[in-house]
Amino acid sequence: MNKGRIKWGMLGGGQGAFIGIAHRIAAYMGERYELVGGAFDVDYDRGVAFAKALELDTDRVYASVEALIKEENKLPKSERMEVVSIVTPNFLHYPMAKSLLEGGFHVICEKPMTMTAAEAEELQELVQQTDRHFCLTHTYTGYPMVRQMKTMIADGEIGEIQRVDVQYYQGWINPFIHEKEKRKSVWRLDPAKSGVSCCMGDIGLHAFNLAEYTTGLQVDRLLSDLNYLYEDNNLDVDGTVLIRMGKAKGVIRSSQIATGEENNLTIQVYGKDGGLKWCQEHPTVLTLLKEGKPLQVFKPGNPYNAQLTMDSTKMAPGHPEGIFDAMGNIYKGMAKAIREEQAFEGEYPTVQDGVRGMQFIEKVVQSNRDGNVWINL
Missing domain, CATH: 3.40.50.720 (NAD(P)-binding Rossmann-like Domain)
Structure with a gap:
């Protein structure tokens, strides 16, 4: 080696x-x-x-x-x-x-x-x-507080999961979508280059991945309603997907025509005993909700966090870490694998995550095409 x-x-x-x-x-x-x-x-x-x-x-x-x-x-x-x-x-x-x-x-x-x-x-x-x-x-699985969320859910902090709500809103396609010639200039709207989906295949996929990564559950059924805006536009630019994860139910909402939005990715998971919220535009804050108690805020770099969270944190408390740091954690996890070093579970997404993602995209498109029907995943 x-x-x-x-x-x-x-x-x-x-x-x-x-x-x-x-x-x-x-x-x-x-x-x-x-x-x-x-x-x-x-x-x-x-x-x-x-x-x-x-x-x-x-x-x-x-x-x-x-x-x-x-x-x-x-x-x-x-x-x-x-x-x-x-x-x-x-x-x-x-x-x-x-x-x-x-x-x-x-x-x-x-x-x-x-x-x-x-x-x-x-x-x-x-x-x-x-x-x-x-x-x-x-x-996004590389953010310390996403990893803290995953660990707290696995440890039973919020109890049996009842609802999962993930939103990913961007607005970057809005300036292009309303003019036919401009639409042709966007490779993500070209099925030959992008695949069967634009919005869901690009950012809805991240929302789906986060839902499964943080909860440890798998989506087993879904129903989708996609928005193409124009008849000559071949790929979705907006959509909503109802999901079922065993007993838990939820929704994935994704849009690239949410005018004025930048990169608004938010995940909320609610269990029998509490809830957890995280937003990518404020990535150092993980909020824990409990009935009858004040909100609790978890932040990276503090010793109350899990070992995986601490291993994924590079700076002292109060120093914000962002998207480069999150991707850096994924590269770090891959380096451990290549060098056959001991690693934490969930340090980097694998080929299995890729398979789940492609199955999700195809089923979302199929559900919408077949008249917004429930489909097994």
Whole structure:
């Protein structure tokens, strides 16, 4: 097994790509990874220029994932990339991940993991066959207070769960959706690049993942009502999904036409003995509700938190941590897996989360298409 920093590559994430910056900051944060190269851009020359700006060895800039796999595997094991991050549009996730796993690399992949549930299930089998680690960057699971919420629910702090309510509202598509030509310029509204869903496949998926991650329950039935706004618009931009998780019931509300909203992700879980609330725009605050008692506020960095929460906190109490820190915790968990170190349960989302997510997306679209009916998940 290699020692030292994990040699790491990227597919996509080049000049001007915010998500690429997020991944690089997250990886550098724990000082566990070293970026050594990648295929950063569909334009090879732009990729080389980007690598020069980062002072990387341009000999390890590749024109394609196939070239990367071929050339990296020629290097001594101690020098070659061990893990590669996929930060490209959705339609490239599956073929790239499949090639990397077959080529012997661990994979960190943006969500959604694939374009279809069948592809996701194939990747799940391939991960098992190749004995590689696969991390899906559901970033919000990396927030310390989300992990505290998960731990408190598992410890029975709020009792048997009765209701789950998750909201994820953005407004960024609103300036594009109302004009036909502008709609054509948004790749997330193109089924060939985005898949069968825009809003639910992008942010509704995060809401679904958080519901299952924090509660430890699985959605077993759902009913959806999606909004496309215009007949010539092929993908949803807004929607509501009723969910059942065993005895518990709930709702997932997602919109990318919630005018003026930025990144309003909120989860509320109510049990027999109490409730917990967390909002991504105020991520250092977890609120506990109990009947007849004052609200209790939990904040990161304090010793009353769980071990998983403390291990996920980098700063002293009162110093806010944000989205880069959350993704950094996921990269940290993946590093532990690659280096075969002891880790906490739930430190990073796996290929199984990717399969659940793709099944959710397809069932949501099916429920809406079939007339807003209940469907088993």
